[in-house]
Amino acid sequence: MSLIPLPAAPGADAHVSISLLNSRVTLPGGRVADELDSPEAATRWLIERDLVPESTELLEYCQGRLADLRGTLRALFAAQVEGAEPEAAVLGDVNRALTRVPSAPLLRHDGDRGLHRAPAHPVTKLVEHAMAQIAEDAAALLTGESAGTVARCAAPPCDRFLLRTHARRHWCSTRCGDRVRASRAYARRQEASVGAG
Numbered sequence: 385m386s387l388i389p390l391p392a393a394p395g396a397d398a399h400v401s402i403s404l405l406n407s408r409v410t411l412p413g414g415r416v417a418d419e420l421d422s423p424e425a426a427t428r429w430l431i432e433r434d435l436v437p438e439s440t441e442l443l444e445y446c447q448g449r450l451a452d453l454r455g456t457l458r459a460l461f462a463a464q465v466e467g468a469e470p471e472a473a474v475l476g477d478v479n480r481a482l483t484r485v486p487s488a489p490l491l492r493h494d495g496d497r498g499l500h501r502a503p504a505h506p507v508t509k510l511v512e513h514a515m516a517q518i519a520e521d522a523a524a525l526l527t528g529e530s531a532g533t534v535a536r537c538a539a540p541p542c543d544r545f546l547l548r549t550h551a552r553r554h555w556c557s558t559r560c561g562d563r564v565r566a567s568r569a570y571a572r573r574q575e576a577s578v579g580a581g
């Protein structure tokens with residue numbers, strides 16, 4: 385059961401980077417729902433997307449790094465939506481996530497097993513691998529033919545990102561669209577009653 389009471393935004397099922405961006409959302413009324421707000425929740429989020437094996441258990445350190453990547457990608461996608469240049473630090477963080485993939489397992493030796501291979505920090509490496517896949521998805525999306533369809537939901541306070549399925553759609557869900565239409569209708573009624581009075 386998702387913490388976020390909205391269907392996935394258009395593009396989020398196909399693009400894990402958008403899914404990560406939208407794992408934290410400001411709901412009407414200002415409450416923030418965050419799918420990565422504990423190590424257990426972050427673990428579940430990665431397992432549900434097949435980014436880590438079922439048996440993985442993230443610690444707070446890895447949860448924090450995944451949340452940091454989300455912040456970085458939100459800044460990157462915001463720059464794309466605004467037609468602005470992303471900050472150098474943002475590009476640097478994305479590139480570090482892209483390239484810091486697990487290296488070869490280390491060669492070790494002990495009395496029982498003799499020489500054997502073992503990863504240095506298994507969970508950290510798994511999470512770095514997952515983060516590299518998410519960063520790869522973002523980099524491919526923002527340089528591919530769908531880059532121009534990246535948008536941010538136009539129904540405040542909602543701050544989810546989406547891929548516009550047609551030119552005039554600027555919200556992430558029917559519910560957000562209905563909220564925009566309702567507030568426009570309300571504004572029109574206010575204007576009409578001011579005009580009449």
Ligand SMILES: [Zn+2]
Pocket residue numbers: 537538539542543544555556557560
């Ligand atoms: Zn929305």
